[in-house]
Amino acid sequence: MLATNQLTFAYTSDKRFAFPDVRCANREALLILGRSGTGKTTFLHLLALLLTPKSGSVTIDNTDLTTLSPAQTATFRAQHLGIIYQKPHFVSSLSVLDNLLMANYLAGKPQDKKRATELAGQLGFDGQLQKKTNQMSQGEQQRVSIARAMMNQPSVILADEPTSSLDDDNTDRVVRLLREQSEQIGASLIVVTHDQRLKDVFTNRVEL
Numbered sequence: 001m002l003a004t005n006q007l008t009f010a011y012t013s014d015k016r017f018a019f020p021d022v023r024c025a026n027r028e029a030l031l032i033l034g035r036s037g038t039g040k041t042t043f044l045h046l047l048a049l050l051l052t053p054k055s056g057s058v059t060i061d062n063t064d065l066t067t068l069s070p071a072q073t074a075t076f077r078a079q080h081l082g083i084i085y086q087k088p089h090f091v092s093s094l095s096v097l098d099n100l101l102m103a104n105y106l107a108g109k110p111q112d113k114k115r116a117t118e119l120a121g122q123l124g125f126d127g128q129l130q131k132k133t134n135q136m137s138q139g140e141q142q143r144v145s146i147a148r149a150m151m152n153q154p155s156v157i158l159a160d161e162p163t164s165s166l167d168d169d170n171t172d173r174v175v176r177l178l179r180e181q182s183e184q185i186g187a188s189l190i191v192v193t194h195d196q197r198l199k200d201v202f203t204n205r206v207e208l
């Protein structure tokens, strides 16, 4: 479960944001829609405490993240959050499989090759686990990024424009997978996007 309360943020004195309160229960999905530049990535980074809010709170499962130290925040993030960034950040010298297993390592959990292989199969890149990530197309990298976010069975999945580089068929596939996986592991799924194709798929929506 994720809930925010009166979150505000400022990059500079003339670039301020006051975000609406959002709530997303376990197994629920929430779409945050907005045009380019309205603050969607900023909001998502606040939810993950990658940015520190100026005021307000972010509560995930009964923990107010704004009360944690930086070290506690990093551990909490690795163990409880699955983040799909707008641009996937991979370790280019490692294979796709090792990039997936790194999520386990960062969370202090045993490396789970079985889960990595299963997720790769569900997302259609199980034949490419030994490749380097830069040998894959943008859309394929996006799917690896989704698999990586699912590796630790997180309680909250945050996805930043997960479908922006995908065609309609792969968009349907990715949205279905994100929803299936989050329901299966009991996670809250929060997607920020300007992709109007997703509007009809999510009943819970907030406009920024």
Ligand SMILES: Nc1ncnc2c1ncn2[C@@H]1O[C@H](COP(=O)(O)OP(=O)(O)OP(=O)(O)O)[C@@H](O)[C@H]1O
Pocket: 011, 012, 015, 034, 035, 036, 037, 038, 039, 040, 041, 042, 043, 194
């Ligand atoms: N580090 C920064 N310093 C100053 N301003 C920033 C910084 N990062 C983002 N901004 C500004 O804050 C606003 C919101 O940026 P953000 O990336 O959150 O928007 P967005 O809705 O995700 O956009 P897009 O859909 O284009 O990715 C933009 O006007 C942007 O220029």
